[in-house]
Amino acid sequence: MRRNILALCDTDEAYIYRLRELLLSRGSFPLTVSCFTEEKAFLEKLKKTEPALILAGESFYRLAETLPDHPPLLLLKETAGESTGKDHIWKYQSGEKIRRQLMEHCAAETTPAPGKGGSKKTELVAVFSPVCRSIQTSFSLLMGQFLAKNGSVLYLNFEPFSGLSQLLKNPGDRDLTDLIYYMEGGKERLVYKLESMVSNVNGLDYISPAFSFVDLGEVQEESWLMLIRTLKEMGSYDHVILDLSEMVHGLLNVLRECDRIYTLADREGLELARMEQYEELMRSLDYGDILERAKRCEIPRFKKLPSGLEELPYSDLAAFVRKVMET
Numbered sequence: 001m002r003r004n005i006l007a008l009c010d011t012d013e014a015y016i017y018r019l020r021e022l023l024l025s026r027g028s029f030p031l032t033v034s035c036f037t038e039e040k041a042f043l044e045k046l047k048k049t050e051p052a053l054i055l056a057g058e059s060f061y062r063l064a065e066t067l068p069d070h071p072p073l074l075l076l077k078e079t080a081g082e083s084t085g086k087d088h089i090w091k092y093q094s095g096e097k098i099r100r101q102l103m104e105h106c107a108a109e110t111t112p113a114p115g116k117g118g119s120k121k122t123e124l125v126a127v128f129s130p131v132c133r134s135i136q137t138s139f140s141l142l143m144g145q146f147l148a149k150n151g152s153v154l155y156l157n158f159e160p161f162s163g164l165s166q167l168l169k170n171p172g173d174r175d176l177t178d179l180i181y182y183m184e185g186g187k188e189r190l191v192y193k194l195e196s197m198v199s200n201v202n203g204l205d206y207i208s209p210a211f212s213f214v215d216l217g218e219v220q221e222e223s224w225l226m227l228i229r230t231l232k233e234m235g236s237y238d239h240v241i242l243d244l245s246e247m248v249h250g251l252l253n254v255l256r257e258c259d260r261i262y263t264l265a266d267r268e269g270l271e272l273a274r275m276e277q278y279e280e281l282m283r284s285l286d287y288g289d290i291l292e293r294a295k296r297c298e299i300p301r302f303k304k305l306p307s308g309l310e311e312l313p314y315s316d317l318a319a320f321v322r323k324v325m326e327t
Contacts, residue, residue: 003049006031006102009064010057010076013037015091022095026205028152028198028236029099030191031106039063046070053106055089072109074102096200103196107182107189120152120235124228126255128244129264130278131271135299135317136264137162140243141204142312142321143262148203151238154231155206159245160213167309168201175208177215180223183230191234201309205237213247221250228257252287261294262324297324 006023010016020033031052036042042060046067054064055074064070075088089101125147127140137159144155156176157164165175174197182193198205210216231240248254255261265275282291299320306315 003051004031005049005051006033007036007042007045007051007054007056007071008033009036009042009054009060011037011059012057019095019098023099023102025095026152026198026200028154028195028205030103030195030236036060053102053109055102057091061086072105074105100196103192107192107196120238122232122235122237123239123260124232124242124258125239125260125262126242126244126258127262127264128251128255130246130274131264131266135305137164137243138306138312138317139262139264139297139321140241141309142318143325144204144206144239144241145202145313146322146325147239147241148205152236153204153239153241154198154237155204155241155243157206157209157243158216158248159209159243160216160247162209162243164206165208165211168199175210177210177212177219179207180219180227183227184223190230191236194231194234194236202313216247217249219249221253224248224250224254225257228254252282252285252290255290255294256287261290263291263294263296265296265298267298295324 008016008020016035016037020035023029023033034045034051036045039060042063046064051071053072053074054060054070055076056064057076058078061073061075064073073087075086076091077088078091087105089098125143127136127143129136137157140157141155144153147153158176179190179193179197183190194207197207199208200206228240228242231237242254242258244251244254266272279291282288302316304315305317306312312318
């Protein structure tokens with residue numbers, strides 16, 4: 001029976017242990033990683049335990065190929081050139097790229113999904129407001145980065161035009177709506193698809209927001225609820241932050257699923273009237289329980305807001321977010 005183990009096999013001991021360290025540096029990695037630098041020890045291990053996947057240098061690969069019914073194999077390829085016809089990963093690239101390619105392979109193949117998921121008790125944290133939209137994203141990112149100092153955090157943005165991919169210079173070719181598509185194709189593979197799509201900024205994991213508001217608006221309530229419930233069941237993260245907008249079908253039921261809710265409010269003028277309308281609507285629809293559980297955060301007037309993400313942790317807004325989190 002195959003176990004949820006990734007076997008890293010290569011004669012370059014320094015490289016193989018460094019790769020293991022990089023893969024496990026983010027606590028959400030779904031496989032146990034074992035390293036082998038000697039062929040004899042590798043063969044002995046295979047007699048007792050069958051890993052889910054083997055990533056092997058040339059000599060280990062040739063050895064594993066001779067075994068009957070060997071586990072799935074990936075060649076750790078050192079030199080460029082003609083294709084060998086074998087599934088491979090280029091050895092000399094970033095650990096982040098190697099991690100993504102490994103997870104893509106696990107999702108596409110028959111790699112067994114982790115049984116009961118991770119051991120973390122995942123907290124769902126929602127941030128939503130009918131006003132203060134640009135502040136909401138900055139608020140959510142800061143909260144995520146602060147929480148990430150003491151645990152693992154995943155940030156998901158549900159805005160129609162977040163602009164985050166452009167700011168982070170990481171547009172990617174897949175986004176939040178693709179994650180929904182993968183989940184609907186088989187929830188048991190979500191853990192690998194998620195890992196293959198995750199990027200990181202200042203210790204905070206995130207999935208690229210939807211590029212198209214049209215695609216975002218087509219996702220139905222059942223799919224959003226299934227996604228956040230599955231993320232909670234997986235137990236890969238300590239916190240999942242949902243930066244929500246009215247584009248989310250079933251928004252109020254999504255809010256109801258969350259453990260913590262932060263509602264950003266303004267103190268005066270039209271914004272205050274909008275907030276009153278929102279609260280009146282919630283009560284009329286029998287969602288008053290969300291208002292009672294939500295922490296209402298009145299945003300002060302800032303003299304200057306940060307112009308870029310790199311300035312966020314040093315801004316007056318950051319001091320405000322810290323204060324909110326402490327109370």
